[in-house]
Amino acid sequence: MSKGRVLVVGSNATRIETRGGRTGATGQYLNETVVPAMAVIAAGYEVVLATPNGTKPHIDEASDKADHFGGDEAAYRQAKAFYAEDPSMNNLKTLATVIAEGLDEYAGVFVPGGQAPVVDLMQDADLGEILRHFHEKAKPTALLCHGPIAVASAMPHAREFRAALVAGDPAKAAEWAKGWQYEGYRMTVFSNSEEKIVEDYILHAKLYFNVVDALQTAGGKVVTTAVDFEPHVIVDRELITGQNPRSDHPLAARLVEALDRATAA
Structure with missing residues (x-):
C-alpha cells in the first residue's frame, strides 16, 4: 500500500532565450528527473508526473549519457528504461488537472532541473498555486539544479518578475517580487560559474x-x-533545494526523509 502521493512537476520547454534574440535547445535532465522519482517510489510512495500542458517533458540531450550516472552504464540504461516505460513517467496530468482534483492528497512535490524550468515553470500560474498550497501546509517541497527557480512562480507577479529579469532591470524585478512566500529562505540553485560552463560549452x-x-x-x-x-543540498523549513546534477542522490535522500517525517506525523 502506498505511503502517499508525490507530485513531480515537469517542464514543457524545449528552447531557452539567449542574448541577441536567439534561442538554444533545452529540456529536463534525465538523472535529475529519474533518480529522485525512483528513490521516492522505492521508499513506498506513488509518483504523479504533471506538466503545464500535460505532455511528457523533453529530455535535454546534454543529460542523456552515462556521465550523469557516475559513468555507470547499467544505471544509465535503467534510468532511460524507467523514463521510457514506467507508468509513473507516462500517465501524465496537466497542472490544472492536479489542482482541480485536489492538492490535499499529495504528501510532497518535486521539481527537477535542466534549464527548462527557467522558461516556463518559473512563471506558470498553476504551479504558483500548487507551491503556495505546499508552502501554507508546510509539505516537503524539493527542487533540483535549475528547478529551484520554479519557486518564483509562487510570487504574485511571476510573469512580470521574469520579464524584468530578461529586460535587465533587477530593481523592477525586486518590486514585482514583493510578497514572495520564500523571501528569507536559505536555498541553493545552479551556480553562476556552473552556468558559465553550460553557456560556453553547450549553449x-x-x-x-x-x-x-x-x-x-x-x-x-x-x-x-x-x-x-x-x-550540495540545503533544507530550510519545508524547502529542500539541490544545486546541480550531482546533487540528485543527496536531494532524493533528504526528500524521502522529509516525506517519512511528514507522513508519520
Missing part, C-alpha cells in the same frame, strides 16, 4: 539572467559551493 550563447541572481533579487538567501558541480 554557445549567453543567457539573459542567472538563476542565482534571480532568486537573490527575489529575496532568497542563496548559498552555492566554492567548487563547481560538488553535491
Whole structure:
C-alpha cells in the first residue's frame, strides 16, 4: 500500500532565450528527473508526473549519457528504461488537472532541473498555486539544479518578475517580487560559474539572467559551493533545494526523509 502521493512537476520547454534574440535547445535532465522519482517510489510512495500542458517533458540531450550516472552504464540504461516505460513517467496530468482534483492528497512535490524550468515553470500560474498550497501546509517541497527557480512562480507577479529579469532591470524585478512566500529562505540553485560552463560549452550563447541572481533579487538567501558541480543540498523549513546534477542522490535522500517525517506525523 502506498505511503502517499508525490507530485513531480515537469517542464514543457524545449528552447531557452539567449542574448541577441536567439534561442538554444533545452529540456529536463534525465538523472535529475529519474533518480529522485525512483528513490521516492522505492521508499513506498506513488509518483504523479504533471506538466503545464500535460505532455511528457523533453529530455535535454546534454543529460542523456552515462556521465550523469557516475559513468555507470547499467544505471544509465535503467534510468532511460524507467523514463521510457514506467507508468509513473507516462500517465501524465496537466497542472490544472492536479489542482482541480485536489492538492490535499499529495504528501510532497518535486521539481527537477535542466534549464527548462527557467522558461516556463518559473512563471506558470498553476504551479504558483500548487507551491503556495505546499508552502501554507508546510509539505516537503524539493527542487533540483535549475528547478529551484520554479519557486518564483509562487510570487504574485511571476510573469512580470521574469520579464524584468530578461529586460535587465533587477530593481523592477525586486518590486514585482514583493510578497514572495520564500523571501528569507536559505536555498541553493545552479551556480553562476556552473552556468558559465553550460553557456560556453553547450549553449554557445549567453543567457539573459542567472538563476542565482534571480532568486537573490527575489529575496532568497542563496548559498552555492566554492567548487563547481560538488553535491550540495540545503533544507530550510519545508524547502529542500539541490544545486546541480550531482546533487540528485543527496536531494532524493533528504526528500524521502522529509516525506517519512511528514507522513508519520
